[in-house]
Structures are given as structure tokens and as C-alpha cells.
Amino acid sequence: MSATGTPPATVSLDADPFAPEILESPLAFQEQLREAGAVVYLRRYGVHALGRYEHVHAALTEWQSLSSAAGVGLANFRHEEPWRTPSLLLEADPPLHDAPRAVLSGILGPRAIRRLRHAWAQDARELVDRVVRAPELDAVTELAQAFPLRVFPDAVGLEREGRHHLLPYGDHAFNAFGPPNELVAKGAEHIAEHAAWVGDQCARERLAPGGFGAAIWEAADRGDITEEQAPLIVRSLLTAGVDTTVHALGAVLYAFATHPDQWRRLREDPRLARVAFDEAVRWESPVQTFFRTATGDVEIGGTTVPDGEKVLMFLGAANRDPRHWRDPDTFDLTRDPSAHVGFGMGIHQCVGQHIARLEAESLLTALAERVERIELAGTPRRHLNNTLRAWSSLPVRVHAT
């Protein structure tokens, strides 16, 4: 609110945050956005953008006035047909959101996933032992992708055949939150086959006993959710549980490959693995953006967002807002990255965050045991996605002990 009583003029920008050059390198745009105002109107898309930590954090938690049910992408489900059946978690508001969220929070909660810790640590050690035999490797394909693809589909209880559909399916789902640009068009070419496979895996009989998927169906048997909801909740795991983790691991591996002093710190105290991962999630923000829709006229930082209009929250910009973080552009293990918004915040906060942290902790701990130094061995290449900040290739040289 303006202390002087002067109503702040609505600031607007022409820039396209989904243009390839900004997706490739978004930091300058994010700074421009933060400095332009608390709420900035993006003329190209007719949406109200937030880039400051304070307002992004508040927008994420204020589910009463900022709805997810009209879609958390640019498309407004009040007027536009969603490309797939909306998610019961991400694209739902209370009360419909309650039961699916409660079930998944239980299955993926910190207490429930303790049983995976030992096996995942062992899996990580085996993977690292094998990978570091070569002095140079691609940290994206051989670590950031290989580890989640090794442990997560098994934990869900997926069959072995067809797992290659997971990454392109998730990639398209995250592209589809943005405008219908070339990235979406390219993904759409093959989405039918990926979506068909993913859809098939959500059925009760496809899911191995003891996994997260079977646990979702058990919740339906108990009556905590309906049988119609169960497959869509399994689909949420498969959509949101793979690409995000892969890119978050890519982020932390890139961070260490470019910050040898921080790698030394982790080697000295491997218990920093958890902090390191969250600091990388803050620093790179693998999920960059999400939208909400105003459920009435909503005033944010002195600007009124009219009923039914879209609000675009830049998690990545908030996570580097100097109003909130000291030296925000520095990757620093002595920092407390707590309360970053890289996993979101509030009732829609990433329900799989403890899984992501456990995967990262397992992999980083195994790497810290075996790798004395890790450094870039070539030029890393970005993978462009309308929502995700990602690497497609991260050539590194490792010095194994």
C-alpha cells in the first residue's frame, strides 16, 4: 500500500517471458520485473506478474482469493478447454482439493518415506561407483536423470516397460502451462502416445504392491478418495514427480561443478547435502512460474487485479529478490535457504518435496564419498521449457577418490 496516498500507476511491460532468449537466460528479465513494481502487467498476455518475494509468497498462500481451479497455467479454464482432465491436486481448490491432498501428503510424508532411505542410499552408491569410473560424464543424463529414473518409478510401482515416456510427458505438461508457443507445438506432436502410456499406468492392476501407486488405490478402498479419483492422483505423481526432480538435481550438480569451494564444504560435512539441495532449488528454481486466477477483485501491493484475471508468480524471481535474500545470486552453503518458494508454499506446496530431498541427499552423499572434485568439462546446454529451468547437457570431469 502506498504510504503517500497516491495510487500507484499500473506498470506494464512488453517483454515475453516465454520467448526462447528469456527462457535461456531469465535473470535480467526477472530483475526488470522486480524493479518495475510489486505487480507488473504483461501486455503480451494480459496477465499480472509478481516477481518480489513478499508478494509471490503471499500469492502462493492466499488460496481463498487466488484460485488454482481455473488452471495454474496461462489458459483460463473458465473460458478455455484444458488439454487434459485437470489435476485433482494442482488444478483444484478446496474443498475438492482436500481429500486427494490429504491422501498424497500421507503417502509421501517425511515419516512414511523413511523406509526408502537405506535402499536409496545404496542405489545412489552403486550408480555413483559405476558412473565415476569414466573421468568425464554428462551429469544430466548419467546422474540427474539416471538416479530418479532408477528409484522413483520403482517406488511408485510402475512396470519396467515404457518408462521412457515419463520425461517427455512431464516436459510437455510443464510446457503447456505457458502460452501455445513452439515448445508446446513440438511437444504436442508425440503427446498422445506418452499420455496413453501414462494413463494406462494409473490403473490399479498395473501398479506393483507396496508402492505409492498401490497406496493411492488402498486409500480409495478405505473410502478416503473415490475410485474415480485414484488414477488421476497416480497421474499427478507421474507428471510432477520426475522432470522436476531431474532438473533440481541438474541444478545442484551444476552449482557444485561451478563452485569448487562449496563442493569442498560438502565433502567436509556431508550433512550439508539437504541444505545444499534447497539452496540450489532457491538459486536455480527448477520450477520458475505458476499462475493463479483472481476469485474477486484482489488488491496486491496497491494494484487491483480484477476478478477472473490471471496472476503470474515468478518463483525464480522471488528466490533471488535482494529485498529478501542477501547476495541472492550467490550459491552459498552457509546460507539458510529456508522458506524459499522453489517448492511453492501453502496448500499446494510440492507434496513430493520430501521425496525430492531424499533423492538429492542420497545422490549428493554418495558423490561426496567418491568424488574429490567436480568441474565443467565443456559448455553446459540449457533445455528450454515454458515452466522449468533445466539443463539438457552438463559435461563434467570428476576426480574420484
Added chain:
Amino acid sequence: MAVTTFATSRPSGGSGRSAATSLRVDRKVTVADDVVELTLTRPDGGRLPDWTPGAHVDLVLDDGLTRQYSLCGDRWDPRTYRVAVLREADSRGGSSFVHDRLREGDLVGLGGPRNNFALAPATEYHFVAGGIGITPLLPMIAQAAMLDVPWRLLYGGRSRSSMAFADRLVAEHGDRVTILPEDEHGRPDLPSWLPDPSHGAKVYSCGPTGLLTAVQRACAHWPAGRVRTERFVAAAEEPGTGGRRFEVELRRSGTTLTVGPDQSLLQVLGEAGVHVLSSCRQGLCGTCETPVLGGVPDHRDSILDEGDRAAGDCMFVCVSRARSERLVLDL
């Protein structure tokens, strides 16, 4: 149209400052014989932790005496909790304290909210309330109405004047609601009121033990998971240090810290340079789980179930405190 002003309560970044675990009593009104309704807000006016119908909060009263009360307000108002408190004849301090001593403007400690009685999807709901057991059902009824799911309520009590919210329920919902004061109608005939278990129907009941036993007997032929009850228990937990000062020993770093009444454990740890990763700072997300090696935690989170709480081997340091004078943590 009214504009929702979007207050940005400012959570801190690195300092580890926690959400308040104290609530202020904004209003205290008598809503039936021996029933007062409390309206509770954060002293700074900020958002309260989110909750769902069926949830309860722990209110830490007086010298750390903890009582559980179902939330009976409207969660579309994120800055207010409502609870209704019955004066119990055999009160061990909690309810008589609320009735006789608690005043508007006073502070009470908060734990939770937690939900052991969540409203699961159904094609129709049959609600059965006994006395003050109406409280968790109020938000459930509002939700069923919002979702346009058919529902009905059987509400029994000693006498009409003892039955909180009965008039409002009848006024708002008409013949969906059956009010049965025992002094006028005797005890409800549950078997004839309850339907045959149609596909997808659920029964939710809260009240005294006698009522719940009767509901379970009348629903003995219903499939598992379709009849859900919450016992209205008045069990008070042992007095602990409540919101008071306690000591915390960090076994690995070999230091001992003191947590004052207005500080959170997370905050004290952060100021001592012991950074525990956290996120929501409301006891909701589970990020700041910390192993407990000794002492008895005062669990204020929304995550642990009764078994986990009794085990006492971990705690969420953003909101939880100590029941014992001293805690030992694996930090």
C-alpha cells in the same frame, strides 16, 4: 464488489523467525447453556495455518494445560478460528478456565490444526451430532452444501437451550436438519433415521461415547470406511511448560540453549548458528523434522499422528516446544 486486500504477512528468510503459536481471544460469546464460542486471531492479524473440516486445534491454557477443540468456523476467512467450548461438570480445569477466567484480549497457545476426522468424498452424507459434538460437523455441513452433495443432520442434546447452533442450522437448512432435544423427544431412534447403505453414502458422527456406540451398532452392516466417528473426549494432557521457557541441549554440538516464552525453537537455533532447514514455519510441511534424544516434546504441528506423537523421537522445531524442562536434540 468488495476488494479483497491482500495482506502480505512477511515471513522471514534466513532468521528462522516462526509463525506465532499464540492466538488472541477476539470474542467470547455464550451460544447455548454452558457453551461459549471463542473467536481467535493471530496477535499480528496474519493468516492462520490452513485447515480442513473435521480438524481440531490444541489450545494451551493457563499453566500449559492443553485441550483439543474442533474448528467450527469458516476457512474462507483465513485470519480467524472459531471453537465452541462446553463447560464440563467434571472439568479438570480446561473448560472451566475457558468459561470462568478467559477474557477477550487474552492469549492462548496454539497447536495444530490436525485432522483425524477428515471429510472424505461421498454421494450423500448422514451427519449425527450429540451435544457439543456438533462443532466438527458444522464446517462439514457447509462443505456438503457448497458441493451440492445431498446431506441430512440428526442433532441430539439434553435440551433445546443446551444445543449450540441449532436455531441457525434450522434457519439455514430447514428440513435437512432434525433437532432432537432429549427432554422433549427422548433419545433418537438411530436405526430408523439411518438409511440403508446406498453406494457412496457416508455417516459422520461426533458426540459422547453412548451416541457413537449407538451409531456403530446401527451401522454394523455398513461397509468399512463408510462410517466415521470422532469421540468427544475431554482428556486433558499433562501440564507441561506450555508457552514458557525451556532448555534445549544440542548433543552433537555440545551446547545448551534457552528458548524463551516469545521465541520459537527454530528461531533460537538459527540465532545460535544452528540452521535447521525449514519451509512453511507453521508445522504443516514437515521440512524441519529434528530427531529428539531426550525430554518430552510439546507437539504443536499438524503432521504427526497420535502414535508418532507418543513415540516422541522427533519434532518439528518451527512450532513445537517442550513438555519437560529440558529437551535433548540430535543437532
